Amino acid sequence: MDAYIGLDVGTQGMKGVVVDDAGSVLDTAYAPYPTQSPAPGWQEQNPQDWLMAYDEVLQRLMAKHLPVVYRGIGFTGQMHTTVACNANGVPVRPAILWSDTRAAGYGEALEQRYGLDTLVRQTANKPLANFSVLRLLWMKDHEPQHYRTIQRVAVAKDWVRDQVTGTFMADVTDGSGTYLFDVGRRQWNWEWMQTLSIPREWWADAVESPTVVGDLRRGPEALQSIPVVAGAGDQEASAVGTGLTNEGDLGVSIGTSGVIFWPRAGFSLPPHPSIHAFCHAVPGMWHWMAVTQSAALSLRWYRDAFAPTLSYRDLDELAASSPAGSRGLLFFPYLQGERAPLMNAQAQGTLMGLRPEHQAADIVRAILEGVVFSLFHAWLMMKPAQKKSLERMVATGGGAQSTLWMQILADVFQIPVTVVDDPGAAVGAAWLARRAVGGDVKELSRRVRKVVEPSQNQGIYAERFHAYRSMAMNLNGLWGKERV
Missing domain, CATH: 3.30.420.40 (ATPase, nucleotide binding domain)
Incomplete structure (x- = not known):
């Protein structure tokens, strides 16, 4: 063999x-x-x-x-x-x-x-x-x-x-x-x-x-x-390993940071300076990439500071007990400043809308929603270049283990989310070796763990994201020159 x-x-x-x-x-x-x-x-x-x-x-x-x-x-x-x-x-x-x-x-x-x-x-x-x-x-x-x-x-x-x-x-x-x-x-x-x-x-x-x-x-x-x-x-190499090699694919990774990875069949300059444009590992392909600084890091911060005895599964179940929209709470995951799309190292994490009736479940869900909103905000900087509908979104990273987080992702982006096993960059490198010796880099089989379809909460999230984006622009002005 x-x-x-x-x-x-x-x-x-x-x-x-x-x-x-x-x-x-x-x-x-x-x-x-x-x-x-x-x-x-x-x-x-x-x-x-x-x-x-x-x-x-x-x-x-x-x-x-x-x-x-x-x-x-x-x-x-x-x-x-x-x-x-x-x-x-x-x-x-x-x-x-x-x-x-x-x-x-x-x-x-x-x-x-x-x-x-x-x-x-x-x-x-x-x-x-x-x-x-x-x-x-x-x-x-x-x-x-x-x-x-x-x-x-x-x-x-x-x-x-x-x-x-x-x-x-x-x-x-x-x-x-x-x-x-x-x-x-x-x-x-x-x-x-x-x-x-x-x-x-x-x-x-x-x-x-x-x-x-x-x-x-x-x-x-x-x-x-x-x-x-x-x-x-x-x-x-990770994109090769997870099959992100077609322009109809959109990759989202929720790890310590959040990454949006969009393969491109031709080269063009990104429409916003917070978007990176690099050559892809697939010959004749490029990709745009946006990074948000604090994705799963935001959830880890909350757990370490306020709920150190709870597991991430416990936090997931807790957040699921709060309704979509977190009873009006908005979380801005700028704990380490923000790259895309704010480009503001002075940005600060913010929880907005707190009232006496809010519970821990609402705060945890607001964190999950805020991370997805930040990713969607970055995606909107790329979206003007979109010429055809996305065929699928591929999710990886530790956050992909949360069914609730993936449901929020599907609802906000309004596209089914395919969760795949993340084999890591080393597997992509091995597959590039196979491609060089003989074969096609696009043939790497991927194990699909689940597909999460958008739910009836799309409308709620469209309204909440509008509020999120407006407030992000206002907050960014407080931290320095507005660049959104």
């Missing part, structure tokens, strides 16, 4: 999976590694820890002696995490993680110097602190001794893959996250690099995700010389 390996260089550790030719997971392994925070807002990792985790994960996978023939390996990992290296690929300093905020001021400086419209035309995106080039500009000013020695720059998964194949390559999805990429043409934006005085020689050729870029040179004997595939960023 043929099999493929997917490796995910995650934020907290390396995950490896073995999948068969049909996409079923045969085995998994995991190895953690530490993160350092040497200053407030800084998040760093030692790339050598990734390599040690790589060795450990492959050893564990091979220890099972599965009766399979390994045909390929695909990589994925944390996007934006920046590894600056010398000519031999040795990091000149620790890797700067995607979550690191030290370069936030550089995005603001770029906007002031060039204007947001110009930046979006160059890169298809608003400059955020996690884009790779902002970290490099920070290094140029604050660590010139390291900046002068840079000869190569890579993201996490590309650096590991380069180390184990000896081939310096990049892919179009992670290229999109550097802020130096022409997303529409799926190639580096050399002119923009020149404008920013960033050497083009630092960057590897960017290829499509299901492309063989070398063969394995480091690892167990059973895997030596098998094809290694470029792979994709974790968001795009």
Whole structure:
């Protein structure tokens, strides 16, 4: 039986999976590694820890002696995490993680110097602190001794893959996250690099995700010389794993943060600067993505602060005892500021409409509803580009385990919600390896756990969302310049 390996260089550790030719997971392994925070807002990792985790994960996978023939390996990992290296690929300093905020001021400086419209035309995106080039500009000013020695720059998964194949390559999805990429043409934006005085020689050729870029040179004997595939960023690899590869699909993930992922058959600039436009892992496809900062985090905050003895199932049952609309309560899940669509780091979590008759059930339900309202608010920034009806919504993340949350999602978006098993980015990476060796990336079978149809509460939620959106605009004005 043929099999493929997917490796995910995650934020907290390396995950490896073995999948068969049909996409079923045969085995998994995991190895953690530490993160350092040497200053407030800084998040760093030692790339050598990734390599040690790589060795450990492959050893564990091979220890099972599965009766399979390994045909390929695909990589994925944390996007934006920046590894600056010398000519031999040795990091000149620790890797700067995607979550690191030290370069936030550089995005603001770029906007002031060039204007947001110009930046979006160059890169298809608003400059955020996690884009790779902002970290490099920070290094140029604050660590010139390291900046002068840079000869190569890579993201996490590309650096590991380069180390184990000896081939310096990049892919179009992670290229999109550097802020130096022409997303529409799926190639580096050399002119923009020149404008920013960033050497083009630092960057590897960017290829499509299901492309063989070398063969394995480091690892167990059973895997030596098998094809290694470029792979994709974790968001795009996860989309492959859950089947989000058609323009009629809309993906919604309710994890710590909330993510809307919309595959696009052609490239166009997003209609709102809070929307990201990246290359998809599927050749010839792009995607728009919106992120809300505090999705399931909002529910965790409530539980930890007010109901630490209750499980999430208990909270779900409690919320179900409150009617749709939470008896007039509105929750604005801006506990960590908000990205889409407010773009306001100063936004604050708000519970509005409290009266003496409100109970805990109403508050919990308002939190669930507020998270969905925030996602729908972000979707409305994309919706003007919609040319045909969505065929389905695919829901993943921890929040998808809540039937009530999924019902609210179906009612607010007014579309059936398909809840699927979330195999993770590593499975998507393995499937990209299968696609490169032979086959179609769209063939990955998905296990559907349930389909939730819209209920009679659609009208109630349409009215409540109108109130939510109006109040969000007013509140955003209190926190700073109104940008909705």
